[in-house]
Amino acid sequence: MTDLTSGRALELEVIYSADSIAERLEVLAKEIAGLKLERPMVVAVLKGSFVFAADLIRALHRAGLEPEVDFLTLSSYRKSRTSSGKVEILRDLDLGVEGRNVILVDDVLDSGRTLVFAKDLISARGAERILTCVLIDKKVPRAVDVKADFSAFDGNEEFVVGYGMDVAHRYRELPFVGRMVAKEQ
DSSP states (O other): OBOTTTOOBEEEEEEEOHHHHHHHHHHHHHHHHTTOOSSEEEEEEETTTHHHHHHHHHHHHHTTOOOEEEEEEEESOTTSSSOOSOOEEEEOOSSOOTTOEEEEEEEEESSOHHHHHHHHHHHHTTOSEEEEEEEEEEOSOOSSOOOOSEEEEEEOSSOEEBTTBOBTTBSTTOSSEEEEEEOOO
């Protein structure tokens, strides 16, 4: 593949393998199930979290939970690698959250804007409790004060793709999380 801005040849380097992700999700599901949440509802923030959310929901089932599931499509990136700073609702929830224990699932926690926006939205609609679960918690300065209740992995400022996450709508299908690195010539 080629970086369109620099023309350099790039290749993908695996950061988290499919096996390591699967192992970590089983642990997360047991931790979440240990909370004994009544009427749990998983809300996946699309599009980046769809693979993570699907695998987590199946792991939650294996851990004894039967969550209802809904989706919220938010965007602050569009086709860019950097956030615009403004979160938009592209698709809203179908199910009501009033009085529910909501597990909000997102792919990456970095600036925190998307997660805070989603939490505030769900809270304003009357959720009993909102827990956050992210695939990657980037250990970077946040634009807003937020912490994930659960995270599969810690990350840094590097841009990642795969396992549902993309750059310009590409690489979501990869079964691992990777980073693009300059190819040795």
